[in-house]
Amino acid sequence: MKKKKVRLLTILFVAILVINMITGHSDPLKAASSLNKDTLTMITSPDYPPYEFYDTKGGDRQIVGFDIDIAKTLAQKLGFKLQIMESDFNGLIPALQANRADFAMAGMTPTPERQKNIDFSIIYYEAKDTIVALKGSNLKQPQDLSGKKVGVQLGTIQEQNAQKIAQKVAGIQLKQLNKVPEVVQEIKSGRIDAAIVEDTVAKGFAQANPDLEFNTIPSSEASGSAIAFPKGSSLVEPFNKVLQQMKDLGTLKKLGTKWFSQNIIATTASSTPIKSGLNLDFTRILPDIPFILRGIPLTLLFTLLSVSLGLIWGTILSLLKIIGIKPLTWLANAYTSVFRGTPLLLQLALVYYATPQLTGYDISALEAGVLTFTLNSGAYMSETIRGGIQAVDKGQSEAAMSMGVPYWLMMWDIIFPQGLKNILPALVNETIGLLKDSALVSTIGVVEILRSAQIVGANKYIYFEPLLFAGLIYYLLVMGLTFSASALEKRLRQSE
Numbered sequence: 040m041k042k043k044k045v046r047l048l049t050i051l052f053v054a055i056l057v058i059n060m061i062t063g064h065s066d067p068l069k070a071a072s073s074l075n076k077d078t079l080t081m082i083t084s085p086d087y088p089p090y091e092f093y094d095t096k097g098g099d100r101q102i103v104g105f106d107i108d109i110a111k112t113l114a115q116k117l118g119f120k121l122q123i124m125e126s127d128f129n130g131l132i133p134a135l136q137a138n139r140a141d142f143a144m145a146g147m148t149p150t151p152e153r154q155k156n157i158d159f160s161i162i163y164y165e166a167k168d169t170i171v172a173l174k175g176s177n178l179k180q181p182q183d184l185s186g187k188k189v190g191v192q193l194g195t196i197q198e199q200n201a202q203k204i205a206q207k208v209a210g211i212q213l214k215q216l217n218k219v220p221e222v223v224q225e226i227k228s229g230r231i232d233a234a235i236v237e238d239t240v241a242k243g244f245a246q247a248n249p250d251l252e253f254n255t256i257p258s259s260e261a262s263g264s265a266i267a268f269p270k271g272s273s274l275v276e277p278f279n280k281v282l283q284q285m286k287d288l289g290t291l292k293k294l295g296t297k298w299f300s301q302n303i304i305a306t307t308a309s310s311t312p313i314k315s316g317l318n319l320d321f322t323r324i325l326p327d328i329p330f331i332l333r334g335i336p337l338t339l340l341f342t343l344l345s346v347s348l349g350l351i352w353g354t355i356l357s358l359l360k361i362i363g364i365k366p367l368t369w370l371a372n373a374y375t376s377v378f379r380g381t382p383l384l385l386q387l388a389l390v391y392y393a394t395p396q397l398t399g400y401d402i403s404a405l406e407a408g409v410l411t412f413t414l415n416s417g418a419y420m421s422e423t424i425r426g427g428i429q430a431v432d433k434g435q436s437e438a439a440m441s442m443g444v445p446y447w448l449m450m451w452d453i454i455f456p457q458g459l460k461n462i463l464p465a466l467v468n469e470t471i472g473l474l475k476d477s478a479l480v481s482t483i484g485v486v487e488i489l490r491s492a493q494i495v496g497a498n499k500y501i502y503f504e505p506l507l508f509a510g511l512i513y514y515l516l517v518m519g520l521t522f523s524a525s526a527l528e529k530r531l532r533q534s535e
């Protein structure tokens with residue numbers, strides 16, 4: 040029995056080391072923010088082909104595009120390594136303000152409002168706004184949008200421009216979404232009538248989706264793209280120098296031709312007009328399956344850590360509940376009621392977004408996930424464990440006490456092992472729950488199974504297939520868990 044416990048503790052210890060390694064070393068948020076360093080951290084919103092998007096071919100999780108090539112050249116010329124992190128577009132400026140990145144490239148246009156909060160480089164590319172709509176819908180100019188639902192990406196100048204149009208043209212209803220592919224998908228599903236998107240981006244989407252067309256808004260002023268920095272950054276100068284060089288030498292133009300003249304999306308995507316009936320075609324996600332599968336280890340690690348830490352925390356809580364010291368019992372009960380009484384998703388968002396503000400510690404998404412799930416499942420498990428312990432025959436503890444066995448030793452050696460056996464099925468249930476709920480951490484940007492599937496879907500404009508495939512993976516994982524748990528239970532029962 041003793042050996043087993045030692046083994047369990049060792050496994051836990053190793054697991055904690057592993058998560059530290061993962062979150063400590065590869066977490067881009069942790070890059071030093073002062074300038075005597077060898078790596079620059081760039082933040083981008085990879086939903087914007089050909090500027091920046093995920094290349095999911097062959098299982099690599101790589102962000103590529105025009106901006107990325109420019110950033111790489113800049114970093115290399117200035118003697119830095121480059122690290123790329125991502126966020127939705129509307130999170131870029133806050134990230135710079137919080138010094139979570141050294142610069143942002145996301146086809147971002149310098150506007151006077153933005154310039155109040157962040158600094159910009161010189162402009163490296165010019166674009167114009169277009170109206171994207173279904174072919175034949177005849178939505179070509181701003182006045183055609185009267186009475187229509189129009190989609191835009193949240194936090195972009197397209198959102199502002201659409202608002203301006205809405206002041207002149209009656210009855211426009213705006214719909215703001217986080218990512219450009221989502222906006223495009225909404226047109227295809229008929230939930231919105233049109234979208235305002237920059238020309239180079241619109242072109243790619245229209246090529247990949249023959250049912251879409253785009254028309255440049257004639258009156259729209261050209262909006263340039265520039266690199267964004269935290270206010271007062273000392274990088275602006277050197278970046279501008281190299282950018283100017285790249286302009287003069289024609290490097291920028293070359294990169295432009297590389298990314299803007301070819302049909303990059305159409306090679307990976309095909310058109311999927313929504314027809315009635317389920318026209319599923321899994322062959323389209325075949326090349327991306329390795330990419331989705333790569334989410335599995337993270338999901339499993341996450342579940343393992345949350346279950347083991349939750350078990351420890353739950354045990355402590357359950358002890359507080361049965362130990363008979365009133366204030367402690369009261370505290371543990373209050374804790375349980377709060378964590379069982381509020382949504383897990385809300386707890387997750389609070390831990391992730393509030394921790395840096397409250398403690399100054401820049402918690403990574405994975406750490407925030409494990410912490411929240413531990414706190415939450417500890418609350419549930421404490422009740423299960425309490426029940427398991429209290430179900431152990433009272434006579435045993437009385438016997439042990441009368442033989443002079445100390446309380447903690449009795450708990451550890453006699454009561455716990457039996458209690459654990461009692462609650463095994465409940466623990467398996469909890470683990471299954473955690474495994475599936477781990478999908479929630481996709482909302483704060485951990486690229487686990489669900490998020491991988493969503494990325495593939497966004498890249499290829501197909502939604503059902505990757506999601507169904509992700510569902511299948513979860514199901515198989517849960518089945519595997521169930522079988523191994525019942526095998527374990529059988530063995531425990533035989534060893535009785």
Ligand code: ARG
Pocket residue numbers: 083084085086087090091128145146147148149192194195196197219237262
């Ligand atoms: N140029 C526009 C802006 O600055 C849109 C940029 C959107 N970029 C992106 N990666 N989604 O607001």
